[in-house]
Amino acid sequence: xxxxxxxxxxxxxxxxxxxxxxxxxxxxxxxxxxxxxxxxxxxxxxxxxxxxxxxxxxxxxxxxxxxxxxxxxxxxxxxxxxxxxxxxxxxxxxxxxxxxxxxxxxxxxxxxxxxxxxxxxxxxxxxxxxxxxxxxxxxxxxxxxxxxxxxxxxx
Amino acid sequence: xxxxxxxxxxxxxxxxxxxxxxxxxxxxxxxxxxxxxxxxxxxxxxxxxxxxxxxxxxxxxxxxxxxxxxxxxxxxxxxxxxxxxxxxxxxxxxxxxxxxxxxxxxxxxxxxxxxxxxxxxxxxxxxxxxxxxxxxxxxxxxxxxxxxxxxxxxxxxxxxxxxxxxxxxxxxxxxxxxxxxxxxxxxxxxxxxxxxxxxxxxxxxxxxxxxxxxxxxxxxxxxxxxxxxxxxxxxxxxxxxxxxxxxxxxxxxxxxxxxxxxxxxxxxxxxxxxxxxxxxxxxxxxxxxxxxxxxxxxxxxxxxxxxxxxxxxxxxxxxxxxxxxxxxxxxxxxxxxxxxxxxxxxxxxxxxxxxxxxxxxxxxxxxxxxxxxxxxxxxxxxxxxxxxxxxxxxxxxxxxxxxxxxxxxxxxxxxxxxxxxxxxxxxxxxxxxxxxxxxxxxxxxxxxxxxxxxxxxxxxxxxxxxxxxxxxxxxxxxxxxxxxxxxxxxxxxxxxxxxxxxxxxxxxxxxxxxxxxxxxxx
Numbered sequence: 001x002x003x004x005x006x007x008x009x010x011x012x013x014x015x016x017x018x019x020x021x022x023x024x025x026x027x028x029x030x031x032x033x034x035x036x037x038x039x040x041x042x043x044x045x046x047x048x049x050x051x052x053x054x055x056x057x058x059x060x061x062x063x064x065x066x067x068x069x070x071x072x073x074x075x076x077x078x079x080x081x082x083x084x085x086x087x088x089x090x091x092x093x094x095x096x097x098x099x100x101x102x103x104x105x106x107x108x109x110x111x112x113x114x115x116x117x118x119x120x121x122x123x124x125x126x127x128x129x130x131x132x133x134x135x136x137x138x139x140x141x142x143x144x145x146x147x148x149x150x151x152x153x154x155x
Numbered sequence: 156x157x158x159x160x161x162x163x164x165x166x167x168x169x170x171x172x173x174x175x176x177x178x179x180x181x182x183x184x185x186x187x188x189x190x191x192x193x194x195x196x197x198x199x200x201x202x203x204x205x206x207x208x209x210x211x212x213x214x215x216x217x218x219x220x221x222x223x224x225x226x227x228x229x230x231x232x233x234x235x236x237x238x239x240x241x242x243x244x245x246x247x248x249x250x251x252x253x254x255x256x257x258x259x260x261x262x263x264x265x266x267x268x269x270x271x272x273x274x275x276x277x278x279x280x281x282x283x284x285x286x287x288x289x290x291x292x293x294x295x296x297x298x299x300x301x302x303x304x305x306x307x308x309x310x311x312x313x314x315x316x317x318x319x320x321x322x323x324x325x326x327x328x329x330x331x332x333x334x335x336x337x338x339x340x341x342x343x344x345x346x347x348x349x350x351x352x353x354x355x356x357x358x359x360x361x362x363x364x365x366x367x368x369x370x371x372x373x374x375x376x377x378x379x380x381x382x383x384x385x386x387x388x389x390x391x392x393x394x395x396x397x398x399x400x401x402x403x404x405x406x407x408x409x410x411x412x413x414x415x416x417x418x419x420x421x422x423x424x425x426x427x428x429x430x431x432x433x434x435x436x437x438x439x440x441x442x443x444x445x446x447x448x449x450x451x452x453x454x455x456x457x458x459x460x461x462x463x464x465x466x467x468x469x470x471x472x473x474x475x476x477x478x479x480x481x482x483x484x485x486x487x488x489x490x491x492x493x494x495x496x497x498x499x500x501x502x503x504x505x506x507x508x509x510x511x512x513x514x515x516x517x518x519x520x521x522x523x524x525x526x527x528x529x530x531x532x533x534x535x536x537x538x539x540x541x542x543x544x545x546x547x548x549x550x551x552x553x554x555x556x557x558x559x560x561x562x563x564x565x566x567x568x569x570x571x572x573x574x575x576x577x578x579x580x581x582x583x584x585x586x587x588x589x590x591x592x593x594x595x596x597x598x599x600x601x602x603x604x605x606x607x608x609x610x611x612x613x614x615x616x617x618x619x620x621x622x623x624x625x626x627x628x629x630x631x632x633x634x635x636x637x638x639x640x641x642x643x644x645x646x647x648x649x650x651x652x653x654x655x656x657x658x659x660x661x662x663x664x665x666x667x668x669x670x671x672x673x674x675x676x677x
Contacts, residue, residue: 056321
């Protein structure tokens with residue numbers, strides 16, 4: 001398990017930015033997630049070795065942040081906000097629709113490995129609630145019809 | 156030295172103390188959970204809040220260090236109220252299962268709740284739970300429900316053992332302390348048992364001690380661990396002549412707060428089925444008088460040059476004195492054997508373990524009983540016809556005897572004084588059942604020359620007798636006139652020799668340290 005040469009360049013740049021190596025832990029975990037798809041125990045140990053940290057300390061950090069995926073996710077990671085504003089605007093219904101269309105519950109991945117459904121906390125877009133995020137893109141003012149359209153467009 | 160006022164009492168305390176330690180010096184107890192004098196400060200349990208003039212908000216006593224003129228209050232209404240609130244918070248998810256918890260009776264959480272809590276909770280919701288009874292290494296059991304997240308266990312591994320294996324995972328509502336064993340990190344270090352004493356609630360209990368008895372049913376005898384030359388100070392916790400557990404006893408000159416897991420768990424030989432049941436002569440059970448008379452007679456039969464006394468370094472100083480007197484009466488030599496190498500897992504380390512696996516090597520040395528490399532040759536060559544073999548059960552002596560096992564077993568006048576059966580006791584002409592360390596009074600001298608007292612927790616098992624009494628009878632039987640009839644008389648006789656050695660070792664250590672410091676400079 002190793003980072004690509006491009007990722008290693010990024011790591012070096014990050015490390016030069018901080019007085020102690022440990023400070024670069026969060027960005028390195030992000031790189032690990034990008035490189036390996038999710039942050040496994042092996043990935044934690046690898047990041048720990050890059051930063052001269054004990055692996056348990058990296059594990060403590062990575063498990064605190066929900067945005068590091070500890071399990072493999074599908075090609076499309078559907079993250080529905082179920083925080084207050086979105087809930088008021090019907091986020092629960094949106095989750096139900098997605099459950100029905102994808103045939104999975106939040107936290108699960110479809111059998112073909114294409115979709116993973118997650119409930120997440122505030123995505124910071126309350127003005128356009130309900131909101132979901134698929135990989136790095138936001139989808140706003142959701143309705144059932146819109147969901148059909150969005151999912152249909154994902155190949 | 157800063158002058159401070161705590162609860163209206165003016166006092167002068169040492170520099171660099173925190174408020175918890177400063178208050179301790181004048182007998183004021185500030186409750187705390189996460190603070191431990193050996194570990195770094197985290198200030199996260201909030202139990203030690205105090206008022207500090209003129210700061211309007213409460214301060215944590217653990218992370219506040221004394222300065223001249225400080226005025227501290229630990230018993231104001233504000234502090235009492237804060238403690239009640241903190242206790243209520245800490246107990247929100249705690250199962251309060253004291254009736255089935257091993258920690259009950261010696262639990263910081265229980266004690267502080269009783270003394271400083273409010274006795275009721277406003278929390279009506281479901282408590283958070285985890286799966287119970289998860290093994291943590293081979294020595295401990297974890298019950299995460301009880302944990303109050305003080306992080307002492309994590310800091311212990313990080314800072315004391317210097318092998319970080321514990322971490323908190325899923326921090327937040329589901330925080331769970333978790334050992335993460337990979338890349339050669341083992342939770343079963345030789346010190347993991349200490350987490351049991353460190354844990355301020357019952358989240359980490361000792362597998363060996365679980366559900367055996369309640370701590371308040373145990374008598375606690377102050378003693379010293381016999382398993383290596385460090386001489387860690389311990390409590391022997393026992394009931395009805397049976398040891399239930401060994402706990403560390405704080406001694407800042409020796410073991411600080413800790414003991415190793417060998418010392419904590421390896422006491423089974425005191426109650427094993429192989430304890431020698433009674434005196435034997437030529438394989439047949441005998442009474443003590445016959446056995447002692449026969450032994451004393453045997454020791455005199457073959458003449459001084461063919462007679463020897465071989466003694467493990469687990470003998471107390473007082474017993475060693477009698478060994479010397481017995482040897483003088485017989486005109487023979489008394490020695491131990493050079494120590495062979497030890498199991499790498501039990502090797503010397505940065506904390507407590509020492510390679511010398513006998514309790515009293517230095518004490519024997521002070522009295523002139525030293526390893527004799529020529530003795531092994533004499534034993535294997537058959538030059539020794541009469542041997543008093545004391546405590547060959549001792550690991551170190553047993554290993555040293557390994558090469559001459561058969562030769563020793565064939566010695567015609569073999570007298571064995573020991574607490575557990577060995578090949579030697581089975582082959583011996585006379586067997587004298589002795590006592591384990593928990594059944595003895597006396598002193599051990601540790602590797603630094605420190606003379607430390609061991610106290611008898613209970614009388615020797617069955618027909619066994621204290622080694623001191625046995626050696627006294629043998630020496631008297633051999634015709635020696637011995638003035639010291641008790642271990643205290645014996646100690647008084649050798650006190651000066653022991654103290655001389657202590658001073659000498661201290662000087663040697665200082666010289667070594669000085670040389671090392673100079674070498675580093677150069």
